[in-house]
Amino acid sequence: MKHGTVSVLATLVVSATISVFPASAAPSSEQSFETVDLTTVKAELANHRDVDRFSQPVRAQAVAPGTRRAKDASDNCDAVRVGQSALGPDGQLKLCVQSTPITPEAERAARERRSMTTQAVQPLPSWCYEHVDGSWWITRTQGCQISPFTVTIVRIVNGVYVWVGEMKMNRYEYVYTSATLNTYGHQVEFGTWAQSGDTAGVTVSGYNICSEGCTVLNSSFPAQSPIGRIAQGEAYINGDATARGSVAYTDTSWYFTFAKPGAVPGVADGGGSFPWTRCDHALPGPSVAGCVMGDFTPTMSYSLSGSYPELATHIRDAQAAGLPGGLASNRPLNRLTDPTLVDKNRAVACPASLPRPPGQSCDEYPMASTHQGAATGVNGYSWRMINENQNSSGGVALNDFFRAQRIIEWDGFWMVITP
DSSP: OOOOOOSOOEEEEEESSOOBOOGGGOOOSEEEOSOOOHHHHHHHHHHTTTTTTTSOOEEOOSSOSSOOOOOOOOSSTTTOOTTTSOOOSTTOOOOOOOOOOOOHHHHHHHHHHTTOOOOSSOOOOGGGGGOOSSSEEEOSSEEEEEEEEEEEEEEEETTEEEEEEEEEEEEEEEEEEETTEEEEEEEEEEEEEEEEESOTTOEEEEEEEEEESEEEEEEEOOOBOOSSSOEEEEEEEEESOOSTTOEEEEEEEEEEEEEOTTEEOEEEEOOSOOOOEEEEOOOSSSOOOEEEETTOOOEEEEETTSSOHHHHHHHHHHHHTTOSOSGGGTOOEEBOOOHHHHHHHHHHHSOTTSOOOTTEEEEEESOTTBTTSTTTOSSOOEEEEEEHHHHHHHHHHHHHHHHHTTOOTTOEEEEEEEO
16 A cells, blocks of 8 residues: 655554555544533443343354445455565555464463453453454344454665564454443453564554444544553444334444554554444334344243243243254244234134133243244244233243343344253
């Protein structure tokens, strides 16, 4: 990438899953695009971070469904290496874009960082430190990625790169949402765990952009040193799904500038495959807009020794007979919200002609509110007369689950029976 004729001969070479963008196109590292009470937003999001604290994180899909912004390809990374490529005339600067392999040192640095006290941004969930592999790991309302990379400082001398210094870093990226708030947080932190040569004065700054389905309300990542401390940036994003029934699949990215006095800065973005954060206003009935991690499939559970033992027993037996919904089946249930089809499912599985013993009502599985129901499904169904209070209360619990996890039309979910 050419920056024209320059008099400064030093540059930063950043190795990561990143891409090159003109520095002139970069917005300020302090941005606020709409008037918003950030104090209230931060407090509300922080209060919702424990909603899925018992969820087991899963690796996000490598490619999310729907239209996605294509991340920029690397800029000649195989050719542009220190001392291994012709540079052209002095002053021509290039940025090598390359993923840094996961090393035991990077993993150890990440786990040691867990005990460090940081200010301003939200602390990472503890499970994040168990997945130092460069992948995004998610629950229903949180996503985290820890990825190592290298900043190499070089000087162009007689048409070749001469090594000056090097910094090995971990990037800690974190997204957290609320199922009842149309705003989510996207923060990033950098920590250097090894350095050599001349790295004095290196700083990192950044800004956040939305390329699909959202608007950046505020983005703050002023220039700061990532050496001996954690450099931090945070942004708050509004989903575009404000109209009733709307759904927005959002895509946000951090762009970073690594600078050193007397050097041409290196400008790069986080790249990679960002997990799609879905904001919607599509829950049936009275509801508000909210955002979740769309790749995550939530789990609803009933206990055989809990408040609905007869309901739980029926579901357990139905799944054992081969019906979907259980984890072992590898076939989740999918929510159905059309009330006409829900009634049709219920009428097929539990017609009025079935006699109801006193104190009992007809329970169907898969539930009428799923696409696997008796009329809309293709894998069969089960019905059983169970305690009517358990049946009714269990249905209320299911609807509460749908709202809390923002299970909208066609959303998948698991049905698990516990002891």
